Amino acid sequence: METVVAAKPIIKVAALCGSLRKASYNRGLVRSAIELSKSINGLEIEYIDIEPLPMLNTDLEGKGTFPPTVEAFRQKIKEADSILFASPEYNFSVSAPLKNAIDWASRPPNVWADKAAAIVSASGGSGGSRSQYHLRQIGVFLDLHFINKPEFFLNAHEHPAKFDGNGNLVDESFKKKLKEILISLQRFTLRLEGKL
Incomplete structure (x- = not known):
């Protein structure tokens, strides 16, 4: 009699980047995460662009409806099993585009609720740690559940050689750390x- 091995469930990850620059290091982290995920059985990552979202304005909401770009974004978050945030640090906090995206998806019904999440950051100074801690605070209210370890902070200003001219992560040691984040997530x- 043959033994049937159950297929590993596919975990769908929505990846968001808080920087709108095409060659930003944080976008590079997302691109690298997508590439690395191809070597992780049962993990799929989709980059969700937050640039088209209008600034949050509840006057744009109808009775239970949102502008089409917001509705499409909310649906992508709702369909995801978990979230990967690439969060640069702006003024000791998260960027305005990322906060705007978070706020739109939190409008009732909150589509962030009960999802697992992870954060990676490439920034100056502390490598984005302050933005990550603020994002974790926001997540408490949203019922997002962040992995605690490992953490991923990269001081891109002190170590620009870890990226190429297009913002792609090229450093193998940090690619390894990024893969550990994905496996943990x-x-x-x-x-x-309840599948493990």
């Missing part, structure tokens, strides 16, 4: 969903 998501 996958396992935590499976635990939250």
Whole structure:
């Protein structure tokens, strides 16, 4: 009699970048995460562009409806099992575009609720740690569940050689750290969903 091995559930990750620059280091982290995910069985990452979102204005809401770009964005978040944030640090906090995206998806019904999440940052100074801590605080209200470890902070100003001229991550040691984040996010998501 043949033994049937159950296929590993596919975890769908929505990846958001808080920087709108095409060659930003944080976008580079997302591109690298997508590439790395191809070597992780059962993990799929989709980049969700937040640039088209209008600034939050509840006058744009109808009775239970949102502008089409917002509706499409909210649906992508709703369909995802977990979230990967690439969060630069602006003035000791998260960027305005990322906060705007977070706020739109939090409008009732809150589509962030009960999802696993992870944060990676490439920034100056502390490598984005302050933005990550603020994002974790926001996540408490949104019922987002962040992995605690490992953490990923990269001081891109002190170590620009870790990226190429297009903002792509080229440093193998940091690629390894990024893959560890993805594996941790996958396992935590499976635990939250009762599949592990």
